[in-house]
Amino acid sequence: xSMTWLTSAFAATAVVALCAGFSPAQAAGGxxxxxxxxxxxxxxxxxxxxxxxxxxxxxxxIELKISDAQQKQENxxxxxRSFVAQGVDAIFIAPVVATGWDxxxxxxxxxxxxxxxxxRQIETKDNSLYLTAVTSDTVHEGRVAGEWLAKKTGGKxxxxxxxxxxxxxxxxxxxxxxxxxxxxxxxxxxxxxxxGDFTRAKGKEVMESFIKAENGGxxxxxxxxxxxxxxxxxxxxxxxxxxxxGTDILVVSIDAVPDIFKAMAEGEANATVELTPxxxxxxxxxxxxxxxxxxxxxxxxxxxxALFTPDTAKAEYERRKDAY
Amino acid sequence: xxxxxxxLRRNLPQCGALIAVLLxxxxxxxxxxxxxxxxGRLFGSLIDVMNRGAPVALLAIGMTMVIxxxxxxxxxxxxxxxxxAIAATMTQAGWSLPLVLxxxxxxxxxxxxxxxxxxxxxxxxxxxxxxxxxxAGRGIAQLITEGQIVTFVSPGxxxxxxxAVLTVPTPVVLTAATLAVTALLVRATxxxxxxxxxxxxxxxxxxxxxxxxxILIAVYVWCGxxxxxxxxxxxxxxxxxxxxxxxxxxxxxxILAVVVGGTSLLGGRFGLLMSIVGxxxxxxxxxxxxxxxxxxxxxxxxxxxxxxxxxxxxxxxLSLLLPRPRSPANARPIAAKVTGKAPGKAxxxxxxx
Numbered sequence: 272x273s274m275t276w277l278t279s280a281f282a283a284t285a286v287v288a289l290c291a292g293f294s295p296a297q298a299a300g301g302x303x304x305x306x307x308x309x310x311x312x313x314x315x316x317x318x319x320x321x322x323x324x325x326x327x328x329x330x331x332x333i334e335l336k337i338s339d340a341q342q343k344q345e346n347x348x349x350x351x352r353s354f355v356a357q358g359v360d361a362i363f364i365a366p367v368v369a370t371g372w373d374x375x376x377x378x379x380x381x382x383x384x385x386x387x388x389x390x391r392q393i394e395t396k397d398n399s400l401y402l403t404a405v406t407s408d409t410v411h412e413g414r415v416a417g418e419w420l421a422k423k424t425g426g427k428x429x430x431x432x433x434x435x436x437x438x439x440x441x442x443x444x445x446x447x448x449x450x451x452x453x454x455x456x457x458x459x460x461x462x463x464x465x466x467g468d469f470t471r472a473k474g475k476e477v478m479e480s481f482i483k484a485e486n487g488g489x490x491x492x493x494x495x496x497x498x499x500x501x502x503x504x505x506x507x508x509x510x511x512x513x514x515x516x517g518t519d520i521l522v523v524s525i526d527a528v529p530d531i532f533k534a535m536a537e538g539e540a541n542a543t544v545e546l547t548p549x550x551x552x553x554x555x556x557x558x559x560x561x562x563x564x565x566x567x568x569x570x571x572x573x574x575x576x577a578l579f580t581p582d583t584a585k586a587e588y589e590r591r592k593d594a595y
Numbered sequence: 596x597x598x599x600x601x602x603l604r605r606n607l608p609q610c611g612a613l614i615a616v617l618l619x620x621x622x623x624x625x626x627x628x629x630x631x632x633x634x635g636r637l638f639g640s641l642i643d644v645m646n647r648g649a650p651v652a653l654l655a656i657g658m659t660m661v662i663x664x665x666x667x668x669x670x671x672x673x674x675x676x677x678x679x680a681i682a683a684t685m686t687q688a689g690w691s692l693p694l695v696l697x698x699x700x701x702x703x704x705x706x707x708x709x710x711x712x713x714x715x716x717x718x719x720x721x722x723x724x725x726x727x728x729x730x731a732g733r734g735i736a737q738l739i740t741e742g743q744i745v746t747f748v749s750p751g752x753x754x755x756x757x758x759a760v761l762t763v764p765t766p767v768v769l770t771a772a773t774l775a776v777t778a779l780l781v782r783a784t785x786x787x788x789x790x791x792x793x794x795x796x797x798x799x800x801x802x803x804x805x806x807x808x809x810i811l812i813a814v815y816v817w818c819g820x821x822x823x824x825x826x827x828x829x830x831x832x833x834x835x836x837x838x839x840x841x842x843x844x845x846x847x848x849x850i851l852a853v854v855v856g857g858t859s860l861l862g863g864r865f866g867l868l869m870s871i872v873g874x875x876x877x878x879x880x881x882x883x884x885x886x887x888x889x890x891x892x893x894x895x896x897x898x899x900x901x902x903x904x905x906x907x908x909x910x911x912x913l914s915l916l917l918p919r920p921r922s923p924a925n926a927r928p929i930a931a932k933v934t935g936k937a938p939g940k941a942x943x944x945x946x947x948x
Contacts, residue, residue, distance in 0.1 A: 312742035313839055437891050466891035470840040471744070471833040476647055480885035483640050484624060500744065504833055511757060513633045530746060530835075595743065 303558070304334045306354030307363040307389075307551070311342040314469075315528055316548055319595040320365070320390065324551035326594075331555050344368050348375045355382045361402075361558050363551065365389045376400035387558065389550040402561075403568045405554045407546050409441045412525050412576045413448025415544045419578055420452075420459070420493055420523050423541070427458035428492040428521075431481045433467040433474050433505060435497040442466070445497045445525055462490065467501040474501030478508035488514050493521035499531035499543055506539050517541055527579055529591045535584035545577045548594065608908035609856055609872045616876055616901065617641075620883040627886070636759040640882060642767075648878030649766035650675070650825040650842075654849035655856070655870040656770075656777050657818030662853050664814055665794040665862025666714060666721035671822040671849055673732025674706045675842030678823035679830030680739040686747040695752065700823050706732065707819020711812030729846065736838035746835040756831030766828045770871075773821060778867055787865075790814060794862025852877055855905055876905065 305328065309321050321337060328335035336359065338350035344367050354362045355378055362384055366372065372393050379386050380400055388404035395401075420428060432449070435442030446464075453459045463481050467474035474496060482488040488509065496502035502524035509516040516522050516539040524531060527545035534540040557568035579587060620640070621627040630639035654671045661668045678699040685695045706728060713724035758765045781787030792800040793810050801807045822842075830836045856873035858865045880901055884894050907913055 312737055315743045318742040434891055437894075463888055464891070465885055466894070468840070471835060471837060472829060472840065475833060476643075476881075477885055479643055479647075480640070480882060483626070483643070484886045484888070500837075503835075507757070507833065511634070511636070512638065530744070 302332060302334050303361070303562070304336065304357075304359045305361045305363060305555070305558070306336045306338065306350070306357070306359040308338050308340055308347045308350040308354070308365065310347075310365050310367045311340055313342060315595050316526060316546065317365075319528075319548035320550055322594055323549045324363075327549065327552040327555055331559065333555060340367060342367055344371060351375050351379060351386075355379050355384060358382075359384060360562075362386045363389050363554060365550075366391050366393050369394045373397065373400065385558070385561070387554045389554060398570060403554075403557055403570055403572055405550045405557075405572045405574065407574045407576060409444035409546075410448040410451075411573075412544045412546065413445040414451055415448075415576050415578050416445075416495060416523050416525055416542070417449040417452025417459075419542045419544075419580075420495065420521065421456050423521065424492060425458075426456040429460050429462045429490055430493050430495050431478075431485070431491050432461050432464035433477055433494065433496040433501040434464055435466070435469045435501075437466045439469075442469075442497055449495060461495075467496070467504065469498050469500060471500045471504035474504030475508045476504075477501075478505035479512070482508065482512045482514070488512055488520060491520050493523060493541075496522070496524040499524045499526040499528045502540060502543075503530055503534060506534055510539075515539075527577075527587075527591075529588055529595050532579070532584045532588035532591065535579070535581040536588060538581065540581075542578060542580050545575070545579060547574050547577075550574065605857060606866070606869055606872075608905060609869055609876065612855075612901070612905040612908070613872055613876050613879065616879045616883060620879060620886065623883060624886040632762055635762060636757075636764060637762050640886060642764065644875065644879050644882045645767045646764045647882065648874050649764075649770045650829055651845060651848045651852055651877060652770045652871050652874040653773055653821045653825040653828070654818075654845060655852040655874045656773055656867065657814075657821030658846075658849045658853050659856070659858055659865050659867055659870040660777070660781070660790060660814040661721070661818045662850070662858055662860060663790050663794050663862055663865035664811055665797075665860075666811070666814070667725065667850065667860070668710060668815060668818045668822075669722065669725040669846050670706065670710060670728035670732055671818060671825075672842035672844060672846040673729050673736065674703055674819055674822035675826030675829060675845065676733055676736035676836075676838050677706065677739070678703050678826035679836040679841045680736040680745065680838050682752060682827055682830050683745040683747050683836030684739055686749045686752055687745055692749065692751040696827070699827050700820060703819040703821075703823020703826070704816055705819070706822070707816035708812065710819065711815030714815060715808040715811035733838065736836075736841070740836050740838040742838070744835045744837045748834070752827075752831050753834050754831070756828050756833070766832075769824060769828065773824065774867065774871060777817070781867070786810075791863050791865070794864075848877055849874075851902070855902065857909060876901075 307324055310317060312318055325335055340346035340350060347364060347367060351362055352375060362379055364386060366388060373395055376386055377400065385402040387402050390406050392404050392406060434446060453461060463484065465477045467477045478494065485491050494505050496505055502522050506516040506522060509520050514520060522540040523542045525544045525546060527543045531540055531543045553572050557572060560566050561568060627640045630637055630642060658668060681702050682695050682699040685698055710725050710728060713719045714721050755765050760768045781790065789805045789810050792805055793807050797807050826842060829841050852873035853870045854860065855876055856866055856869035858870060880898050884897055
């Protein structure tokens with residue numbers, strides 16, 4: 272018993288000595304070490320982003336250290352400082368808020384550690400503080416959803432919209448992109464729009480009221496939801512009103528989480544635009560490229576906003592259900 | 596007779612507000628009161644108000660008891676998330692419905708017991724004691740669901756959220772039943788009196804022979820149970836447990852419902868039915884806003900304005916300033932004011948002291 276204790280104590284001391292002597296990057300034998308400050312577990316998508324980041328790191332033989340900030344910027348700042356102290360090769364941040372990063376990013380810059388932002392941008396006067404940002408264009412997502420609907424309905428469609436949380440940037444941008452398409456198609460009109468707070472429960476509640484307000488749903492051609500969760504709630508509300516989601520009222524949404532593919536496979540939803548949880552993959556590639564050939568990546572790496580429809584739904588569901 | 600008329604006057608602002616909000620909804624949306632049967636279930640905006648208001652009404656029932664003891668329970672939203680998370684994960688894992696329900700309610704009971712022991716035995720202030728579970732509880736729920744929305748296929752459990760008993764939505768039936776049981780427990784026995792006495796003065800209640808720790812623990816347990824039922828309803832309704840959002844901020848709506856219903860945060864007196872009226876006012880406003888077609892940016896402003904009016908109407912300081920035609924004590928100063936402006940008319944009313 273005491274032997275084991277002694278051995279492990281010795282091992283621990285040895286590890287500490289090693290860490291003090293060399294940077295972990297060297298200790299790992301030339302392996303790239305990346306520190307990732309994740310926001311926390313706010314949604315299924317966020318959990319999938321973390322999971323994908325781990326899987327993609329493993330694929331490339333990168334050592335990933337993840338720090339969960341529990342929705343607090345101060346925790347993210349602490350995490351970045353600790354990554355700097357550990358001497359990692361790069362730091363990824365999914366910033367919880369847009370401002371207040373300058374000081375800590377300067378520390379990283381002085382330590383010559385590149386910082387890559389994932390899935391959200393920050394507001395700073397000095398763009399050189401981060402290497403690049405890998406994000407989706409949320410305005411474009413709204414546009415893709417709108418264009419699909421315009422094509423599907425021949426540009427004639429009274430739409431009800433389930434907005435995300437009032438004032439949040441994805442809600443503002445996904446509305447903006449969709450509105451651009453509506454403006455181009457005189458037959459398309461947003462007849463009702465309300466916030467469903469990005470949640471299933473609120474999506475369902477708001478849709479219930481929309482159906483009642485629009486003559487039992489007869490005046491509604493389609494529902495456009497700013498995320499899949501609200502769409503799933505809306506589908507239930509449509510069913511409970513005695514209508515067929517996907518036929519009587521078309522359902523188009525954004526995110527491409529597994530549950531919407533399930534609904535599409537059952538014919539209850541019509542289209543979703545993907546917000547890929549693989550933000551880390553392109554970031555790793557840019558980093559490896561830079562380490563290898565010194566090529567500096569562009570300031571913004573835009574992820575693809577692919578559209579998915581029911582014909583691939585079943586296969587996509589099988590492919591995704593474990594990633595989330 | 597005098598008692599009922601004073602009770603009526605006390606409750607007039609809330610009942611008036613509810614009627615006013617319902618009428619406003621009707622003006623904004625003429626079909627507001629129309630109800631039909633759809634798939635063996637009542638269907639209409641008024642039904643939506645009752646159905647969607649059920650979780651907050653349930654929380655308000657438990658919260659009324661806690662507030663009557665001069666406490667408050669901030670953890671009810673988190674308890675909802677926990678009970679929902681347990682129900683969804685257990686159903687997904689294949690447990691039978693009775694066991695799932697028992698476990699979810701058991702979790703609510705345990706949470707209530709935890710709060711009750713902190714308040715009654717360890718004498719931690721209720722707002723702090725329940726804050727612990729408010730913060731930690733959501734984390735527990737997230738641990739259970741592993742941060743995902745756990746969905747399930749179970750017609751039995753789903754029926755709790757979107758089923759119907761004799762065409763009445765199950766959430767409404769459950770709320771009515773909980774209200775009836777609670778009312779019976781506190782009003783048909785001396786329990787209500789003891790709860791009120793603890794709220795007025797814990798120490799003298801103890802001296803008078805009331806077992807204050809037991810009473811306190813009991814109200815927190817009851818509150819936890821109500822929250823567990825509300826959590827089951829919300830989870831069953833969307834056929835999934837959303838640990839991040841289920842019951843989020845609903846503790847504040849529940850406290851608001853109780854206060855709007857006229858129960859004082861200082862404890863000692865409570866109106867169970869009026870808390871339900873308070874919950875109905877809040878939900879009638881929510882549904883009305885959705886039907887009206889206002890921009891979502893105005894939701895909170897409209898809500899705040901209406902609540903402000905209701906709370907002002909209850910303010911004792913303000914009611915002294917307002918005319919009270921039936922009360923002879925207040926009639927004089929008003930008449931005197933009128934005298935200054937229109938002497939002739941005032942003389943006819945005979946106000947000269």
